[in-house]
Structures are given as structure tokens and as C-alpha cells.
């Protein structure tokens with residue numbers, strides 16, 4: 001079962017977090033994970049993926065217009081399980097708004113949404129993983145746990 005991680009990253013933080021989430025997801029058996037920038041989408045992989053995890057930097061308190069533009073045009077995400085993560089420079093800088101804005105668009109696209117929330121105990125991950133820049137040690141660990149949880153849920157739902 002394929003899991004695609006689709007992100008926009010200008011200065012590399014979001015890419016690094018995408019790779020951490022991929023590392024966590026790969027801990028689960030029977031999943032094939034690929035992390036890809038919107039500038040280098042593997043459409044064949046994405047078409048086959050049952051799960052798409054979107055990541056964005058927080059830009060002016062919401063998600064990047066580049067990813068919005070990509071999502072607006074995306075035709076191959078409906079019906080898939082989706083999850084989100086964001087990077088930001090500051091706590092309170094809008095990462096959660098960025099995440100909820102992505103989630104709003106995913107619902108419009110007909111995606112299913114999961115974050116693990118409080119359902120899987122600590123650490124709680126309410127809307128999606130958040131890292132300040134590319135994350136301190138705790139945030140990096142949470143990003144890996146987030147990837148693992150999404151992959152486990154996907155196997156439960158789709159395998």
C-alpha cells in the first residue's frame with residue numbers, strides 16, 4: 001500500500017520534516033512511502049497511493065499558495081486518506097491555521113482526513129505534525145510518530 005507525502009518547501013525545512021514523517025511511516029510493514037515536492041511529483045505513484053500526507057510552510061499565517069495552486073488543480077486525490085503537517089518560524093505563527101486550511105481543501109476534494117488527534121494517547125497530535133523550522137528533538141520525534149500512526153491507520157483501513 002502506497003503512501004505519498006506531497007509538500008512545498010522553499011528553504012528546506014518542510015522537506016526535512018517530510019523525510020522524518022516518511023521515516024516513521026516506513027516502520028510499518030506493507031507500506032511503500034515516497035516523499036515528493038510539488039515540483040517533482042511522481043504521478044504514477046500518487047495515482048496508486050491510498051494515502052496522501054500534505055506538508056507546507058506557514059506563510060503569512062496560512063499554507064503556501066504554491067501548494068494551494070497545486071491542490072486546486074489536483075485530480076487524483078479524491079477518496080484517499082489525507083493528513084497534514086506544517087512548519088513555521090514561531091509558536092503561534094499560524095501553523096494550525098495552515099493545517100486547517102489544507103484540511104478544508106482536502107474535504108472539498110473528497111478526501112478522508114486523519115491526524116490521530118487524542119485517540120492514540122500521547123503525544124497528542126491535534127491537526128497534524130508541527131515543527132518550528134525543521135523541528136527540535138521533540139518535534140522531530142513527533143513527526144516520526146505521526147508518520148507511523150498514519151501508516152498504521154492506512155494499513156488498518158485499506159489492507
Ligand SMILES: Cc1cc2nc3c(=O)[nH]c(=O)nc-3n(C[C@H](O)[C@H](O)[C@H](O)COP(=O)(O)O)c2cc1C
Nearest residue numbers: 009010011012013014057058060061088089090093
Ligand atoms: C514570506 C514568508 C512568510 C512567512 N510567514 C510566516 C508566518 O506567518 N508564521 C510563521 O511562523 N512563519 C512564517 N514564515 C516562516 C516559514 O513558515 C518557515 O521558515 C518554514 O519552515 C519555511 O519552510 P521551508 O524551509 O520548507 O520553505 C514565513 C516565511 C516566509 C518566506
